[in-house]
Amino acid sequence: MIDCVENRLLTSRRGLLLGGASFAAWAYLPKFARAADGRDPRLVVVILRGALDGLATVAPVGDPDYAGLHGSIALATDGAHPATRLDGFFALHPAMPEFARMYRDQHAAVIHAVATPYRDRSHFDGQDVLESGYAGPGRVQSGWLNRALEALPRGERVSSGLAVGPTTPLVLRGNAPTVGWAPVALPQADDDTAMRLVDLYRHRDPALAAALTQGLQLEKAASGDDMKPKPGNAVAQMRQVARGAAKLMAADDGPRIAALAFDGWDTHANEGGPVGRLAFLLGGLDGALAEFESGLGERWRDTAVVVATEFGRTARINGTDGTDHGTGTIALLAGGAVKGGRVISDWPGLKPANLYEGRDLKPTTDLRSVIKGVLQGQFGLSDQVLAQTVFPDSAAARPMKGLVA
Amino acid sequence: MARDSQAALVALNRFGLGARGGASGDLVNAASDPRGFVKAELARPYGVLLEAPGLQSTPQLGQAAFAYQDQVKQAREAAKAGAPTEAPPQAPADQKPDTKLRRNLSLNTVTAEIAGPMAEAKPTDGAMKPDGMQPGAAPPAAAKPAQPLNVIQKTFRTEALARLQRAMMVDCGFTERLVAFWSNHFCISASKGELARMWAGAFEREAIRPHVLGRFADMLKAVEQHPAMLFFLDNQQSLGPDSRAGQNRKRGLNENLAREIMELHTLGVGGGYTQEDVTSLARIITGWTFAGRKGQIGLPGSFAFNANAHQPGPQVLLGKTYEANGLAQGEAALADIARHPSTANFVATKFVRHFVADDPPPALVARMRDVFVKTDGDLKALATALVDSDEAWKAPLTKMRSPYDFLVASGRLLARVPEDPGFYLNSLNLLGQPLWTPAGPNGFPDTAAAWAAPEGMKLRLDIASQMGARLGPNIDPLDLLEFAAGDAASPETRRTIERAESRQQALALLLMSPEIQRR
Numbered sequence: 001m002i003d004c005v006e007n008r009l010l011t012s013r014r015g016l017l018l019g020g021a022s023f024a025a026w027a028y029l030p031k032f033a034r035a036a037d038g039r040d041p042r043l044v045v046v047i048l049r050g051a052l053d054g055l056a057t058v059a060p061v062g063d064p065d066y067a068g069l070h071g072s073i074a075l076a077t078d079g080a081h082p083a084t085r086l087d088g089f090f091a092l093h094p095a096m097p098e099f100a101r102m103y104r105d106q107h108a109a110v111i112h113a114v115a116t117p118y119r120d121r122s123h124f125d126g127q128d129v130l131e132s133g134y135a136g137p138g139r140v141q142s143g144w145l146n147r148a149l150e151a152l153p154r155g156e157r158v159s160s161g162l163a164v165g166p167t168t169p170l171v172l173r174g175n176a177p178t179v180g181w182a183p184v185a186l187p188q189a190d191d192d193t194a195m196r197l198v199d200l201y202r203h204r205d206p207a208l209a210a211a212l213t214q215g216l217q218l219e220k221a222a223s224g225d226d227m228k229p230k231p232g233n234a235v236a237q238m239r240q241v242a243r244g245a246a247k248l249m250a251a252d253d254g255p256r257i258a259a260l261a262f263d264g265w266d267t268h269a270n271e272g273g274p275v276g277r278l279a280f281l282l283g284g285l286d287g288a289l290a291e292f293e294s295g296l297g298e299r300w301r302d303t304a305v306v307v308a309t310e311f312g313r314t315a316r317i318n319g320t321d322g323t324d325h326g327t328g329t330i331a332l333l334a335g336g337a338v339k340g341g342r343v344i345s346d347w348p349g350l351k352p353a354n355l356y357e358g359r360d361l362k363p364t365t366d367l368r369s370v371i372k373g374v375l376q377g378q379f380g381l382s383d384q385v386l387a388q389t390v391f392p393d394s395a396a397a398r399p400m401k402g403l404v405a
Numbered sequence: 406m407a408r409d410s411q412a413a414l415v416a417l418n419r420f421g422l423g424a425r426g427g428a429s430g431d432l433v434n435a436a437s438d439p440r441g442f443v444k445a446e447l448a449r450p451y452g453v454l455l456e457a458p459g460l461q462s463t464p465q466l467g468q469a470a471f472a473y474q475d476q477v478k479q480a481r482e483a484a485k486a487g488a489p490t491e492a493p494p495q496a497p498a499d500q501k502p503d504t505k506l507r508r509n510l511s512l513n514t515v516t517a518e519i520a521g522p523m524a525e526a527k528p529t530d531g532a533m534k535p536d537g538m539q540p541g542a543a544p545p546a547a548a549k550p551a552q553p554l555n556v557i558q559k560t561f562r563t564e565a566l567a568r569l570q571r572a573m574m575v576d577c578g579f580t581e582r583l584v585a586f587w588s589n590h591f592c593i594s595a596s597k598g599e600l601a602r603m604w605a606g607a608f609e610r611e612a613i614r615p616h617v618l619g620r621f622a623d624m625l626k627a628v629e630q631h632p633a634m635l636f637f638l639d640n641q642q643s644l645g646p647d648s649r650a651g652q653n654r655k656r657g658l659n660e661n662l663a664r665e666i667m668e669l670h671t672l673g674v675g676g677g678y679t680q681e682d683v684t685s686l687a688r689i690i691t692g693w694t695f696a697g698r699k700g701q702i703g704l705p706g707s708f709a710f711n712a713n714a715h716q717p718g719p720q721v722l723l724g725k726t727y728e729a730n731g732l733a734q735g736e737a738a739l740a741d742i743a744r745h746p747s748t749a750n751f752v753a754t755k756f757v758r759h760f761v762a763d764d765p766p767p768a769l770v771a772r773m774r775d776v777f778v779k780t781d782g783d784l785k786a787l788a789t790a791l792v793d794s795d796e797a798w799k800a801p802l803t804k805m806r807s808p809y810d811f812l813v814a815s816g817r818l819l820a821r822v823p824e825d826p827g828f829y830l831n832s833l834n835l836l837g838q839p840l841w842t843p844a845g846p847n848g849f850p851d852t853a854a855a856w857a858a859p860e861g862m863k864l865r866l867d868i869a870s871q872m873g874a875r876l877g878p879n880i881d882p883l884d885l886l887e888f889a890a891g892d893a894a895s896p897e898t899r900r901t902i903e904r905a906e907s908r909q910q911a912l913a914l915l916l917m918s919p920e921i922q923r924r
Contacts, residue, residue, distance in 0.1 A: 122903075127907065168878075189869070193866070193870055196901060197914055200897055200918065200919075203897045204895050208862065208919065212862040
């Protein structure tokens with residue numbers, strides 16, 4: 001019944017020709033079961049690479065400027081695919097029924113108009129800031145989640161942080177030992193990469209465009225599929241990754257902390273609204289959250305999942321029914337440990353004068369405050385450690401209180 | 406001199422193995438003096454030789470192979486007799502391109518392939534229980550020790566690694582490209598059998614490398630007298646019908662090597678030879694063989710002339726009579742074939758096709774042919790003339806990198822010097838260019854039609870994605886684009902990389918970009 005397979009390549013990385021970071025083997029790590037209340041907290045960090053459109057995921061339907069800016073892809077609470085009302089102002093994308101249920105059960109929350117301190121528009125630098133926890137881009141080789149692991153009190157019995165995927169995400173890289181796991185079927189050359197390459201070839205090298213397109217078509221034909229994006233696959237893959245990770249984390253002495261990344265959120269063109277490309281991806285994310293819930297079983301009670309992305313997208317749709325790189329976006333929290341049922345936001349408004357650089361949702365909450373609040377609530381890390389070690393020079397971003405029960 | 410990035414692309418890619426990443430400054434150096442950058446390697450003929458610890462001579466390797474074969478035989482006989490024994494060594498995993506893998510290349514297969522031998526042990530029933538995560542438990546990879554490599558597998562990997570490491574570290578790579586060109590021209594196939602696999606690397610080191618900046622005639626002689634070639638094309642079995650051995654045994658002439666010498670190595674199809682010439686050359690080179698395990702005619706594993714197998718008497722070849730003169734009869738014949746006008750034409754055409762265009766410009770071919778004739782097959786003069794030609798610098802970059810060149814260029818750009826050849830050998834198998842193992846004696850194809858095929862492009866993308874997933878997090882893709890192409894990169898490529906969703910994706914796209922794939 002376990003359809004996740006320990007991937008040999010991750011544990012044999014030393015022997016790898018193309019091996020990346022050196023990989024600590026098994027190690028004892030802090031035990032942070034809290035004696036006082038008997039909780040055994042767990043934390044999952046999900047990075048959405050490509051910059052999620054927060055305005056399309058948790059739509060400010062009560063903002064009079066929203067529908068006009070987001071145009072053809074704006075969500076509405078009526079029509080064929082109505083968004084789910086979260087409160088009098090925000091509504092959730094219809095592709096996320098599981099998250100909606102968790103929200104109703106007060107085990108999921110949304111933080112809106114958040115951003116890291118990064119204010120430019122490069123994915124690479126934005127992801128560096130998001131994952132390193134430093135205030136600006138720079139090639140730092142450790143991530144905030146790893147430094148949080150390092151800062152935990154020494155204990156016993158509990159194994160390392162779990163890096164899910166073919167490489168350890170930067171957020172979990174560092175001195176504290178980690179273990180890696182990837183489902184065997186983890187996709188490598190995904191459709192998005194293939195399409196970007198085909199597009200480059202179409203402009204620069206038509207012969208290669210023709211060959212590659214045909215090669216892709218052959219493969220799809222062989223797998224009984226066509227050239228359209230394969231939502232089923234992306235969704236299935238996200239679920240599969242989450243199911244495997246949850247299984248590992250559910251063990252008594254399994255890892256308490258895990259990080260994983262989902263790709264494909266860079267919706268420049270044909271983003272789709274209540275249905276379409278983004279909807280498929282959100283469905284996958286929703287399924288992954290459900291897998292964590294069911295896979296962790298009783299441990300879900302003590303679990304918090306943080307979903308974050310490097311930045312948001314422009315408030316106004318572009319000429320190709322998509323959105324460009326923007327700033328403010330959302331963070332999602334889910335899990336039995338989350339004090340949910342709320343959209344937490346100091347809403348800046350979408351009037352032209354209120355937009356960041358006249359383009360983006362203006363960030364009013366520092367994402368570091370959100371993460372600090374979760375780390376503190378789950379593991380009791382001090383303000384000082386959070387402000388100096390985990391997120392260096394971040395004293396101004398105070399931990400958000402009351403996110404975790 | 407003004408920096409010329411476009412010419413640097415030609416220097417590094419058309420003539421070389423691609424720019425190195427890290428701090429090598431290859432593109433800058435190539436841009437300041439493109440021709441000088443390429444030709445610098447031609448001034449260092451000894452730099453082409455490959456000597457590294459663990460690399461052995463053909464006779465040494467032959468003897469090791471014979472000893473191994475004896476061991477296997479004894480083990481088999483002992484097993485038949487019912488005595489308990491070690492399991493006979495397994496067939497090498499990378500011996501042949503696995504057709505099953507090629508047809509059904511799941512991405513996961515690539516993952517496993519890239520992971521190399523450690524990943525070859527299959528997880529039991531597709532499941533590794535979470536119990537395996539227990540602290541203190543042995544890493545799962547150690548649970549199933551892989552079958553130890555036998556001496557033939559080990560040798561093949563050692564030779565492959567030495568070649569790959571040289572390719573990664575060399576400055577421009579022009580001489581390594583020449584080695585690969587001539588090695589493919591005079592190819593053998595490691596799939597012929599254990600001796601061919603054992604000797605594939607040594608053949609290139611001994612018969613090709615010393616001559617790529619020397620004379621064609623010397624390379625031709627070294628190749629046709631190398632045990633690997635004699636074994637590959639069965640000349641050790643060829644007996645002169647009137648020789649002592651031929652009369653004692655019922656076997657006779659084998660034309661295989663003689664035919665390929667004229668058709669593929671020198672004159673070319675339509676080069677003016679007849680079936681009678683093939684037969685005649687076959688008779689001339691009877692007795693060209695290598696000494697077997699018993700060493701009756703020489704040091705086991707070394708080239709030997711077996712006078713007992715040699716066809717006696719004079720032979721007429723291409724209108725000229727070669728008197729009976731033992732080994733020297735064949736050497737004289739090869740020397741004449743090497744300077745035949747058809748050979749000059751055949752070599753010049755292939756040379757220009759490899760470096761300049763699938764449809765080689767006739768004027769350039771003619772010039773190369775003249776250089777070949779005038780210098781009596783001086784291959785350094787040939788290479789120099791090519792670099793000096795304007796056509797080679799002006800022709801559009803339409804050549805497709807072969808899988809080997811693509812993988813090496815990627816490794817150089819990523820500044821990875823391999824310590825294990827597994828990823829490269831497996832990737833080459835998947836991409837249809839298994840190292841030293843072409844499908845026939847005509848070698849690997851050399852045109853875009855062969856390498857820019859749909860399946861091949863899809864597989865390249867899979868492998869590039871795999872490299873991106875593995876190494877992408879640690880690189881800055883825009884820095885790497887600067888190393889690879891600088892301001893000669895197209896705006897579209899630059900934009901595609903800048904806009905990639907992640908470093909991993911950006912790296913995959915860079916490796917697949919026309920700037921890397923074309924040369």
